Amino acid sequence: xxxxxxxxxxxxxxxxxxxxxxxxxxxxxxxxxxxxxxxxxxxxxxxxxxxxxxxxxxxxxxxxxxxxxxxxxxxxxxxxxxxxxxxxxxxxxxxxxxxxxxxxxxxxxxxxxxxxxxxxxxxxxxxxxxxxxxxxxxxxxxxxxxxxxxxxxxxxxxxxxxxxxxxxxxxxxxxxxxxxxxxxxxxxxxxxxxxxxxxxxxxxxxxx
Amino acid sequence: xxxxxxxxxxxxxxxxxxxxxxxxxxxxxxxxxxxxxxxxxxxxxxxxxxxxxxxxxxxxxxxxxxxxxxxxxxxxxxxxxxxxxxxxxxxxxxxxxxxxxxxxxxxxxxxxxxxxxxxxxxxxxxxxxxxxxxxxxxxxxxxxxxxxxxxxxxxxxxxxxxxxxxxxxxxxxxxxxxxxxxxxxxxxxxxxxxxxxxxxxxxxxxxx
Amino acid sequence: xxxxxxxxxxxxxxxxxxxxxxxxxxxxxxxxxxxxxxxxxxxxxxxxxxxxxxxxxxxxxxxxxxxxxxxxxxxxxxxxxxxxxxxxxxxxxxxxxxxxxxxxxxxxxxxxxxxxxxxxxxxxxxxxxxxxxxxxxxxxxxxxxxxxxxxxxxxxxxxxxxxxxxxxxxxxxxxxxxxxxxxxxxxxxxxxxxxxxxxxxxxxxxxx
Amino acid sequence: xxxxxxxxxxxxxxxxxxxxxxxxxxxxxxxxxxxxxxxxxxxxxxxxxxxxxxxxxxxxxxxxxxxxxxxxxxxxxxxxxxxxxxxxxxxxxxxxxxxxxxxxxxxxxxxxxxxxxxxxxxxxxxxxxxxxxxxxxxxxxxxxxxxxxxxxxxxxxxxxxxxxxxxxxxxxxxxxxxxxxxxxxxxxxxxxxxxxxxxxxxxxxxxx
Numbered sequence: 001x002x003x004x005x006x007x008x009x010x011x012x013x014x015x016x017x018x019x020x021x022x023x024x025x026x027x028x029x030x031x032x033x034x035x036x037x038x039x040x041x042x043x044x045x046x047x048x049x050x051x052x053x054x055x056x057x058x059x060x061x062x063x064x065x066x067x068x069x070x071x072x073x074x075x076x077x078x079x080x081x082x083x084x085x086x087x088x089x090x091x092x093x094x095x096x097x098x099x100x101x102x103x104x105x106x107x108x109x110x111x112x113x114x115x116x117x118x119x120x121x122x123x124x125x126x127x128x129x130x131x132x133x134x135x136x137x138x139x140x141x142x143x144x145x146x147x148x149x150x151x152x153x154x155x156x157x158x159x160x161x162x163x164x165x166x167x168x169x170x171x172x173x174x175x176x177x178x179x180x181x182x183x184x185x186x187x188x189x190x191x192x193x194x195x196x197x198x199x200x201x202x203x204x205x206x207x208x
Numbered sequence: 209x210x211x212x213x214x215x216x217x218x219x220x221x222x223x224x225x226x227x228x229x230x231x232x233x234x235x236x237x238x239x240x241x242x243x244x245x246x247x248x249x250x251x252x253x254x255x256x257x258x259x260x261x262x263x264x265x266x267x268x269x270x271x272x273x274x275x276x277x278x279x280x281x282x283x284x285x286x287x288x289x290x291x292x293x294x295x296x297x298x299x300x301x302x303x304x305x306x307x308x309x310x311x312x313x314x315x316x317x318x319x320x321x322x323x324x325x326x327x328x329x330x331x332x333x334x335x336x337x338x339x340x341x342x343x344x345x346x347x348x349x350x351x352x353x354x355x356x357x358x359x360x361x362x363x364x365x366x367x368x369x370x371x372x373x374x375x376x377x378x379x380x381x382x383x384x385x386x387x388x389x390x391x392x393x394x395x396x397x398x399x400x401x402x403x404x405x406x407x408x409x410x411x412x413x414x415x416x
Numbered sequence: 417x418x419x420x421x422x423x424x425x426x427x428x429x430x431x432x433x434x435x436x437x438x439x440x441x442x443x444x445x446x447x448x449x450x451x452x453x454x455x456x457x458x459x460x461x462x463x464x465x466x467x468x469x470x471x472x473x474x475x476x477x478x479x480x481x482x483x484x485x486x487x488x489x490x491x492x493x494x495x496x497x498x499x500x501x502x503x504x505x506x507x508x509x510x511x512x513x514x515x516x517x518x519x520x521x522x523x524x525x526x527x528x529x530x531x532x533x534x535x536x537x538x539x540x541x542x543x544x545x546x547x548x549x550x551x552x553x554x555x556x557x558x559x560x561x562x563x564x565x566x567x568x569x570x571x572x573x574x575x576x577x578x579x580x581x582x583x584x585x586x587x588x589x590x591x592x593x594x595x596x597x598x599x600x601x602x603x604x605x606x607x608x609x610x611x612x613x614x615x616x617x618x619x620x621x622x623x624x
Numbered sequence: 625x626x627x628x629x630x631x632x633x634x635x636x637x638x639x640x641x642x643x644x645x646x647x648x649x650x651x652x653x654x655x656x657x658x659x660x661x662x663x664x665x666x667x668x669x670x671x672x673x674x675x676x677x678x679x680x681x682x683x684x685x686x687x688x689x690x691x692x693x694x695x696x697x698x699x700x701x702x703x704x705x706x707x708x709x710x711x712x713x714x715x716x717x718x719x720x721x722x723x724x725x726x727x728x729x730x731x732x733x734x735x736x737x738x739x740x741x742x743x744x745x746x747x748x749x750x751x752x753x754x755x756x757x758x759x760x761x762x763x764x765x766x767x768x769x770x771x772x773x774x775x776x777x778x779x780x781x782x783x784x785x786x787x788x789x790x791x792x793x794x795x796x797x798x799x800x801x802x803x804x805x806x807x808x809x810x811x812x813x814x815x816x817x818x819x820x821x822x823x824x825x826x827x828x829x830x831x832x
Binding site for chain 4: 444445446447467516518519521522525526561563587588589590591617620621624
């Protein structure tokens with residue numbers, strides 16, 4: 001059983017995030033999915049296939065950390081398991097956002113297979129919790145896209161158990177996953193990642 | 209004779225779509241035209257030459273599926289026949305949007321003549337009704353531009369009778385046509401196409 | 417003497433145009449100037465140096481067709497003469513907009529000296545009054561930039577007396593001038609030009 | 625002691641500037657910092673780490689020209705000293721804005737070390753106070769990024785004592801600093817710089 005008021009607050013934060021992210025063009029055409037933690041066993045998450053700029057109270061449901069719906073007949077996002085594994089391994093994560101921008105899509109397709117995106121020398125790296133200086137390297141792993149979400153969930157779980165300091169990942173041709181203690185932290189991470197992806201692509205245009 | 213309330217609902221959906229599409233820069237300078245089905249013999253369609261971001265109740269008229277105005281002195285879009293042939297061959301299509309973005313214009317001019325645009329490996333291909341995986345190919349035919357709309361209408365009719373699974377087409381240097389069961393489906397298709405066109409152009413900038 | 421109500425209407429159309437053009441990023445940093453005809457001897461025109469997105473009733477003044485202020489202590493735009501010569505040679509022009517976009521600036525600097533920008537095969541060429549088909553060529557002359565406005569005014573006057581069918585011109589590194597019978601026509605021309613400039617630049621990025 | 629009403633006016637101008645600059649994408653992810661002069665010894669400045677599009681009355685504090693907080697328990701921006709040195713050497717400067725755009729970040733990383741960005745032949749150079757013609761050169765120095773703000777403050781102080789006519793500077797991979805007599809002047813300078821950075825990058829894309 002989960003606290004209903006905590007669900008309502010979590011759902012509100014997801015609805016607001018959707019309006020912002022859709023408005024920026026990062027969640028087009030009913031793509032993307034978002035979640036926020038209710039308690040150690042439950043999260044609020046978007047119902048599958050909804051318009052992310054027009055989320056309403058009926059568009060956010062509850063699942064437990066195995067991904068099963070709780071007190072709901074709705075179908076949660078097909079990628080629910082990618083959320084729940086992160087809540088399992090990071091007890092202090094309060095929100096996870098998966099977005100779907102042009103920049104993340106194109107950049108992830110241009111990067112060579114098997115290598116992370118390495119970001120260096122950007123002042124904005126300091127927007128990530130725990131980063132104190134631009135004189136560091138921020139690695140963003142790029143996983144191959146698949147419709148086998150359970151396999152990808154397992155893969156990301158193994159990776160982030162070993163690399164807990166990395167604040168997000170890309171799926172090739174698909175988009176970004178990032179997280180934070182609060183929804184505000186998580187939105188700051190999305191903004192920072194999108195900024196850095198755009199910087200990298202702008203640079204590749206001039207220096208291919 | 210058509211149901212007037214159904215006309216009003218169709219016209220409303222067109223007016224709202226116009227505000228959205230103009231706001232995104234996809235229907236500039238009075239370009240574009242939009243329609244929505246009223247019944248099996250009638251559609252609502254934009255009057256020729258109107259500002260698509262400022263459509264009002266006087267800017268949407270009725271035509272039958274031969275393109276003739278019904279209960280109206282107005283002149284419908286010059287491209288009305290491109291709409292009506294699609295309603296003829298696809299009985300379950302409820303809305304058609306023709307947009308006119310920079311990306312669609314430029315991309316369609318850069319593609320070699322006689323070949324479709326082939327989209328592969330994008331998660332967002334799943335935004336099109338019926339597509340289940342990114343591991344598929346989405347072909348978008350590119351027709352040569354012409355002021356002979358009847359000829360182009362016949363050409364598209366023949367094409368889509370044989371390729372009913374393709375969700376839209378480009379006219380070179382001109383723009384996009386796409387459709388859907390509902391206006392919401394159709395708008396999702398426009399967003400998905402524009403996203404994919406931008407991805408393709410971004411990629412061509414880095415890897416010409 | 418001019419009709420005061422006609423001045424008020426002209427000023428209103430300029431103020432609205434400014435909000436739109438600034439919002440699109442085409443009149444940044446107090447650049448640009450706009451005018452609308454009051455009668456055969458008078459025009460309303462923006463006062464020099466004002467923020468174009470925040471124009472108010474004190475920011476539009478009256479000048480005669482020699483460029484002299486009428487019933488005003490304000491200083492009109494430094495480029496007033498570029499407006500008045502066009503009103504002199506085109507009696508049916510009702511509005512002139514000079515904008516200052518990144519695309520117009522960059523494109524005009526990249527074009528070879530002494531040659532016009534030639535636009536061909538774009539459906540959107542039909543947005544210009546009098547153009548019926550994309551199978552035509554739209555020439556946009558590019559004048560060298562100068563702070564000697566009288567000289568440039570004379571140059572443009574001579575040019576457009578001989579090329580009255582051309583709907584606008586560029587000044588290198590500076591921006592666009594275009595006009596129309598009404599402010600709505602003129603705004604449509606700005607939108608169409610900006611669309612076409614962006615198409616040309618996008619194409620040059622992929623095919624330098 | 626400072627005049628409280630003057631503080632309130634300065635804080636208001638900072639809050640408004642933040643909404644504008646964040647809205648344009650120039651201050652993402654809690655980056656950037658802004659200040660406005662209260663009197664010859666005091667400035668209002670943003671509190672460290674706040675969301676620049678959502679600044680409220682609790683997000684602007686007072687520091688003296690050595691950078692010490694006055695009547696406040698808050699921590700001012702880590703880059704406070706970069707502001708105070710400019711207020712020291714330029715008694716008529718009333719506002720300073722530090723922004724963090726993609727264009728400034730990418731351009732500053734692409735420029736060769738030890739050379740300024742030189743802008744020439746742009747009409748928009750006239751947006752900077754004191755510039756009368758596009759036939760001039762606007763030099764923008766590029767300092768190397770560092771987390772040693774005191775050292776960078778000293779470096780910029782020496783530079784601008786000798787180059788008081790230059791209206792701003794870049795920090796590599798980090799962003800823009802610019803200033804003006806009033807907040808309106810300063811915002812005009814930001815807009816003009818961002819316009820010119822985008823022009824330079826657009827040009828480099830076509831002519832790498």
